[in-house]
Amino acid sequence: MKIKKQISLLITGIIVIPTLCMILFPIYRHYSSPHIALKKKYEEARQKNIAGLSENDWNKIQSYISKIPPEIQFLIFCNSKIAFSTISDLGKESFSNPKELFDFLQASNDSCNYQIQSFFLDQAEKISEYGTHRNKGFIVNRFDSGPKNSMKRIPRFMMHVFIFVLMFEVMSITFIILIAKSVSNSIEIIQKATRKIANGELETRIEISGRRNSNEILQLTEDLERMRKALKENMERRSRFIMGISHDLRTPVALIKGYSEAVSDGVVKSVDDIKKSVSIINTKAGQLESMINDLINYIKMNNIEWKKTLRPVELKSFLLDFSANMECTAELYKRNVSYSIDIENQTVLMDKNLFSRALENIYGNALRYTGDGDSIFLSARKNSLGKIEISISDTGVGIPEKDLEKVFELFFRASNSRRENGMGIGLSVVKAIIDSHGWNIDVKSKPGSGTTFTITLC
Template identity: 35%
Template structure:
């Protein structure tokens, strides 16, 4: 049972117990009143002859109204001056009976130890020539006074409330303690590294529901541990490849295998190429870690996106020309549009997309870079006319170390597009891809744009000439 439900039951019990107890006491009182023998009150027509028709109807109704309420221990009789009974709740005396003085004395003397008698003659009764004779049976206990009844009822309520509160407090405390012990045990197991054992969830309340979250955290930690192990293995494997080639050619030069100038020059060129490739891999790895840890947020600036893209496309056009690729650009973004970003990581993401397009485009191929506004967002398209991406690869091309069927022989660690996705998601941007086999691919970055000038703080116009290129994608 939920702890919240248990507390609600406790509060409900505290409210209902007094109500139910008082209601029960009232019902018992009503039942007691119902058990009192009904008093048969004679009608005016029956008693009028006893008064020799000298009593009016309204006078008799006033007498009836003023007759004291009968109690179990009390008998009430109304007698005329001639001792004629006109009203009686005593056994053996009926209205119309007439007592002699001796019978009255005998009535008062018999059982004097058991009965007590009172004679009263209020003015309103004396006016019609009658008086009350009240007999009280001492053997019947008188009902308690209303004050005593209230005190007893309150005492019962307090006792019941105390017992109920103790019982509910014990149940709630036991539930909380048991749940906390389960949670503590689960936490200790996870802290000890027992990620393969599922946390046993017992009961169902707000605390044990945390155990379900703890189980999800355990699975996430296990998945993260597996991912890190796979990450380390992938990085180690991909870094060893260029290092092995560098070591091999360096040993060839050192051992004199490459003894002629042409061989040594060729070996040095390959070593330099592999060093550049290794440097690019390390840069990719650093960017990947920065995005993964959120360190990039320390360098968040407001950048004029039009100048940023224009500066980059001018440089990449020259680089593509050296590789016999054609680059067409179309930047249609107002100069006052400012986007908050880590400029270095944003540049890295766009470089990765463009270098990826250059890599998979044949000599003479076309790469198109577009920038424009659409639906309150800056859209950057990087398209190529390369071989395209297989349909089964599109859903996984942003995964670390994954390489599609057309890129298995390419150099690099497979971090390029992973870094692009990480940069996009960490900035709150969107990255998508459309590709048609044999016709090319188009990657799209969507950057939400706030046209409110008050949000454009400390804008920076990009004009750097960073010529670094990503090595592996």
């Protein structure tokens, strides 16, 4: 369960349960109170009225019931009848005079104390053959005596409150312990994973996020796993970077060193041979400088500072100018170049020089991997989603399917380009430029049928 959900449930319980109890306990206390039972019993006795009491008499009894404590049992005796009683021992007994009643009560329970008091009722006045006399009704109160019954005097609802508070405390403490244990275990697992990464153990996959009872902290392992992969890829990329530089720079450096030593050692003596050697040295130095510039430009693409140079550029005019330059170059290489710019002349934020470099790199590859008479086509249009797509396609040799996923990797050179000069940086620079603008680039190709690079402006 999520830690947030656990804490939410705990807070909800702490707030809702006491609130409900504050509402329900008074209701429960009211409906379970002895006065409710007394009221129901009083209504039944009043309806039967076996003692023949008046309405005024019953009102007096009701007033008495409302004042008497619930733990005291009592009965009202009048006209040789028990008008109302809460003493359970009586059952359905009947008594012809008060003495029989007193004898029965004393015999039935000797652990109780009794209290007798007069109770004047209207129907207690009787007319006999000897004249008028006033016969009073009376009340017998009975209550438990002795310490053994002292606990009975504690209100029942207080016991319920005590039990609830105890259960609530146990529940709260249990939840807190479980949450604390969950957080502690999760942090311990994360610490072990980060320690492995810090120690350079990047080969071991981190698989924790899918385990049972996963929470927000354990889900951080997904980010750790991505970080581990990124670090591993960076280390592998750095190794390839160093190996690529070493390999591609070794050849021109070796040639420069060899021809310069030949000239200085006098191995090359004639003026023509010296000029030829110097020319080769100069060509390789230029090639070396070009390689170094490519590396510098690639590194710059990973620096966000250049984004401050973004300016609004009229895209249609920009693409028309670039297409015109394509046509001029195509004449020298004997290629057929055409274009279709089917977009409105809207402005787009870009670094004009960098985007020109990206298009030139793609176009340069198209020239390199096409032959005399092949075609190169540039198009710009809006797709079904309303986004602008810029495509450069050719009818050249194409790229093998196994190489398509790697064409944008640094120093990668497809199998059909091994004989061409270059370090495999050009398309990496293109990818870096496009990504840095927040755009997308895709490539589709089929060996023998050509290649299409598509840039989507987001």
